[in-house]
Amino acid sequence: SMAQAVSRAAFARPARVAPRCRRPRVLAPRAGDSLRDGVSTETPEETRRQMAREVIDAMFQVGGPLESRLLRLPVPRAPPPPALMALASAREPRRSLNASLHPRRLRVPDVENALRCRCELTPSARVAGGRRMRCRASNAYVADLFAIVGGVSGQKVKNVLTLGGEVGFSCDAHSASSAPPSHRLSRFDLFHAHAFADSDTETVGLLFHASEYPAFDPEAFPHHLGYCQTDSTCAFDERKHSRRNVLWVARRDKISADESDNFDKKVVVAFAALDTSRAPEKERPNPLHDALLSVRELHTTFEGDFGDVAGDLLYLHELRDRKPKHRVFAFAR
Template sequence: MVKLSLPIKFTIFLSLSLTASTTSSSSSLSFSKSKSSSIPKATPSDLLSVLGPTSQSSTVNPLVAKQLKSCFKFLVPFTPRKSSTQFQDYSIRRSLKDQNFKTQREQNELIWWPPESVLELARLAVDSGGDPDAIYRALDPTVLPVPDVEGCKEYRCELTRTPYGRRFISQELNSYLRYLFELIVARGSSVGFSVSLNRYDLFHGHLILATKSGRLGILFHAREYPAYDKYVFPYNMGYCQKGSNVTYDDSMNFRNILWLAPLPKKSTKGWEAPGVLVVLDARPDGIIYRDIIPEYVDFARTIYEDDLGDAVADVNYLNVGEEVADYQIFIC
């Protein structure tokens, strides 16, 4: 596991849901957009295609593709044309359990070609035709209570949709989800985005199966609860906003972070494309803000997971304090 110098213990929690992000509580937010009919409109499907292999990206209008690419800030270099032969060179049998991945190259390779347990889930997702049940069958049936998180109970804040959850059967898969959160924090500064793992900022993502391809992915949402400010952010988001020190500023443009698992071929055991980890820049003069951010939440810059595909589960990385001896994955 890459060392990221995080001093406090966290738990990763997955909550099953097909509904919209918790940021929908700010659905009353609005912001004026000017749209030009002379520029083709981008769709969430276009966004996923541009991040896919050439067979997918070549189907997108070239002008749309160019503008989408201008809004991608890659946390790991984008390598859409890695071959199956190169894939074998990355030692797919590596395990997160007993290793520290310290070099940047080693960390990148864990995104491009993750451990076998992650690849198996990615293949199940595609081979099933994007069936969420393929993901659910990989879960441990044990039901676990959601722990208190950073004083949530005191504030009557409920971060998860249900008070219980589950984990994946594969502990390595659970550890990989933790790795994704920590790498986002470690690499955020490389694209000008400082992000923290706490219940006001980055603590959750949404596991999705992409429309059409069935590709496995997670849409992470940072800056979840900006602090109330009567001049800058005059919006009451409920109990979970209380105590927030997250300032509403231009960093909100970077709150949507997308991980895509490697894409398997449907006809053979080969692979179409390696994994992707990218910040989706929703700046007001960009095509993501203009065409993909819903107008009723454009002030919050929220991309919704069910616009990208089937929303399967919420993935939550929660600070539970020093009393927890290990990192845990839960599914609710």
Template sequence: MSRSLFSFKFVFFFSLSLAASYTVTSTPTFYSFRKLKLRSSSASPSVPKASAADFLSLLGPPQQALAVNSQEARQLRSCFKFLVPFSPCYQTPNRRSLSSKLSDDRRSINEENELIWWPPAPVMELARLAVDSGGDTASIQRTLDPTVVPVPDIEGSKEDRCELTRIPYGRLFINEEINSYLESLFEMIVARGPGVGLNVSLSRFDFFHGHVFLARDSGRLGILFHAKEYPAYDKEVFPCNMGYCQIGTNVSYDDSMNLHNILWLAPLASNSSNEWLAPGVLVVQDARPTGVIYKDLIPEYVQIARTLYEDDFGDVAFDVNYLNTGGEPPKFQIFIC
């Protein structure tokens, strides 16, 4: 009896000794591996992982851009394809009205650029409200007209049981010039896109919506547009079943999928003075598989679609949709959902 008890105690102690021995020997092994990695990193410094905040900083005033790691900044900038020239030091607002046109009823290229750099007054006021509210999305939502407009059948979507919008009705801004400005953004992206390799069409399968957000650090107002929304299923190159809205699509999956995230940023206001720190921006984000946006900003589970997410950039206020409500020629209409 006593010998049996002694044996049990011995086995128990021996087991604990083994466990302790394993812990002692395995711990240095782990730390040695970590130190090895750190040594190799110190010999060849790795670039910090890029973030959406870094992305926004590079598109802000110079002092913000300088805070981004230089190598990371260089890699991010290589993925920027500007639809309107980037002018971070343009400090004098020259606000154009959307009614400003030339004698041939077309705006000049420079006038269109200025509509991005320094939008009409109501859009500037919206941008300042976003900053002054501390990035409160409710402050922007309160500028919408409470009247709701049902979303009609869009290009046969109802027959396909496709729901294009988050909710079945939309609203508009109380100020009509803001609605017109949103329309002009969609139209400008389509018109200028081919100049940087972005070939999109206003269609329920391709380009029809964006996500309005307020950047978390600065409150800056922005829209992340998504194009190439419903590419055709292909068992080899795009084996993704995207549901009813993919039925009847004419959008092929090809290299243009690298260029379907488009970012608009309103001018950046100071929250302590009437100063404007940076003009507006309109840029396409190149998500080619060899670039830093693809590697660092696009989640692995959507890399085949190369999609950036709006909530990485800030707090989302609502979606803005520009939909073909029918007619000949087609009539497009804004629905804010």
């Protein structure tokens, strides 16, 4: 139906996603260079993927050339559950995620009168239901990440890690002017994330898309987004919208215990909102705006540029009669 087609726009991807195989790299603008320097022979898709790789690397290296565009968020002190980290080394993340889900399909409840507006928030037909990860800790961890982005005061996220800790980074040292604006956990703003993985670097990530359905405004936001935009309470704000892409990544790092060939591996975690705003004319161009966005008008990034897509995660915060971990629904691609 039209309602289903429109609702799936939030999870839409290009008609064809090329396999992520190793290929010779051609000239691409580096994060610290102006995009006007030199001529690149890359296609737009290759340019986005190159920049996405640089963004992920920058997430794990505080103080690099992209640091001013990474508005860092705190991360849970507990390391990501093994079920989530299993995606990092999977050659087929979609199959790995599907195998990690409980076989029972759950009814996805209506939230915030979405069905009255003929809006289905699920990436596939709502009647097919959703699933949940077998690992309860993984569901709880994902719920905590949503709570951090949404700045939920009523939901306690235990043991949030500070900058310089052993398993991750946070934004405690950033000034108030650079702090990412708080998104609201609602069906109009933040309710879903996309899971991806890169087995070559043993990285797993979640790309959160906030400000999903801003209210239509002929001046401020003249874009029709379908049924799910109806009655939107999310007023468009350019500054907030340019920070709608929030990236969580975890990577297994090889740490040499001695000078031998024996390596231990620890998990390093980073969490940040991406500043994809257009730079003023007299300032250095913002590489995230110029090279990362798939739809510049909407500040949209594509999860497939960061790695192999595993699936989608919904977090329906308005299900207040449930524990946060039971508000998570997973859908393998």
